[in-house]
Amino acid sequence: MDAVEKANAERQKRWIKDQKVGEGTYAVVYRGHEASTGKKIAIKKIKVGQFKDGLDMSAIREVKYLRELHHQNIIALFDVFSSKTNLNLVLEFLDADLELIIKDRSIVFLPADIKSWLAMTLRGLEFCHRNWVLHRDLKPNNLLIASDGQLKIADFGLARDFADPGYKMTCQVITRWYRPPELLFGSRYYSTAVDIWSVGCIFAELMLRIPYLPGESDVDQLRTTFRALGTPTEEDWPGHTKLPHYVAVGQFPKPPLRDLFTAATADALNLLSKCLIYEPRKRISARDALNHPYFFALPNPTNPAKLPKSASQLAPRPLEEVDGNVDPSGSAAAPGTKAAGTAARLKRKASVSEAETRAVARRLDFTLSSSQRSP
């Protein structure tokens, strides 16, 4: 056997597959463990033989970026090995995602919880952006939650680097509901701001408990967006009518965010509005967002270990999950209407004393290391 094959066989032996836990578009995911330590892991098995162009781009991107990005809020890739025609990624085992938690009606979010999840998302994202990586598919379903409450950005199958300024990129990225207007208008030169828009949509969804901008088609997505945030003017967003796929979808006034997000603090709404600025260059960066007063005002973000968990987190997860591009059961009232806000105002089931304990949870550490600080 070649040295390379031998090394691969050694790697393969380190990891034991236990049980199938899920299936994505191009992969089957198993729960497993490390042979020597028993540490729980996930094995994502990607079938490669089926692609006529060989190793497919999603797998390549996922491996390429996860190999380099080591951060508390980014899913850890422990190992990669191949088996016949499959590529196996050995990942940190994460038993829930934010979508599951948002949809679990039995739990109520405290403002401090939302702050904590948002902070962890932004920290992972800031690290990606600092490494010149765009994620391009942020949505609650791709924000996984570890058993210790840490949030991890996952699914780098659409990621790419953007070190080359002015390089043309595809606008067919990001699940529709989280896709910024510049992509809907077909912009081919975009940057980190696209991910920030998605974060804004996720932030809103955490407060509303239903997707904020659920468009039914690409054009409807624009309409839904403008209905919620007002149709952009030339002054708001210079040049947007010149973008390749520009269409006029109607003139909507800009309603105050306060009308929908009745329970949010002024700081929260200010940060939200900065994530959802139309002009991409004016949209807040992940770094600046982390330094926004929202994160320094009370309440302090909940300690991740004390964040609410979904009951279904312990049971095996459903194999089919609602795709962001489809209408989710149509249960809740359409966003953009005031009724949606009631979900956010529901009282948490947890006892008062627990809520109080959680409220004094240790403040998250926002200090950036010296390297992060240097210009």
Add this chain to the structure above:
Amino acid sequence: MAVDDNRRVPLYEGSTQYRNWRFSPDKLQETRSSLNAAAVAGIRKAFEADSAVPRTRQPGSSANVSFLTPEEENLLVKLYIGKISQLCGLFKFSEEVEATAITYLKRFYLKNTVMDWHPKNVMLTALFLATKTTNHPISLEFYASHIPKTTPSDVLDLEFLVAQSLGFEFSVWHAHRALWGLWLDIQTLPDISITTLSQVQEIALQQIRASRLTDAELIYTPSQIALACLSLASSDLAKQWAESKGSLSVLAIVENIQQLIAGEGTDPEVEAVREVDKRLRLCKNPEKVPGSKAYLAKKAEEEATALARRSKKADDVKKAMEAGDPFGDELGMREGALDDDD
């Protein structure tokens, strides 16, 4: 050191390139020698297996085969680095694709030997893989049809092996990018004449390209190589820059890189390579030659192992099921256990 945008430097130091693909010159030589020695020993054995009559008793037996030396292997790899550049010209691939494919080819031969895998095929696969990892994918059909005597499967057959040899570490930090950063930095220096600058930059980039024919990227950081190339184009400018950073000491390293580029940064002599390639035909590993006895024997051995593994799995499941319900309701377990394509 800090030639790149300051914020990138610590990131580079966390990269797989920094951690896994930098060597001292001695370590490089040692790696290549031991790979070469292991290959020679293995191939000798395979030659014996490939012949009904022990080769040692025949003229032309493995005892008489003149195997390639590590230096000769390297010479052949170097020839194919040049071929990558030619192909990139043909396809109009970007500098990024070209540099990445070259890095892949070099890294591949720190894990494999030319006598097992001929660089022509590996080069084609490395280049195709690089188009994907740098996010410039093209269809395999198109790619193969534009390269003489090449089918899609020639490219694809080695893709897994190449990816594995790279440790699935696809991200590469390049000197030409570092040069760009250095470039932006230099323009902020006082008393710089912009007119001479563009000429200097062009020469520096030529030197970067020459450096790709050497081991520089396996020994030095992209910023060090970039500074060396700048220095080859204009030593004054390089010195001025180093002074402005208060790091004149870097110029000593730069000196070594310059010598490396000057000594090794040219295409190998065709005649010398031709002779090596001719000998390679006689000493390549028969296990890697489809159809040969050794190849078939190896395949049969692999299949037997796989079969044994599969039937053991099936057996385990059967035993477990007979023993009651050891997996509880974990339906997926049975599926997983019987999943024989892994």
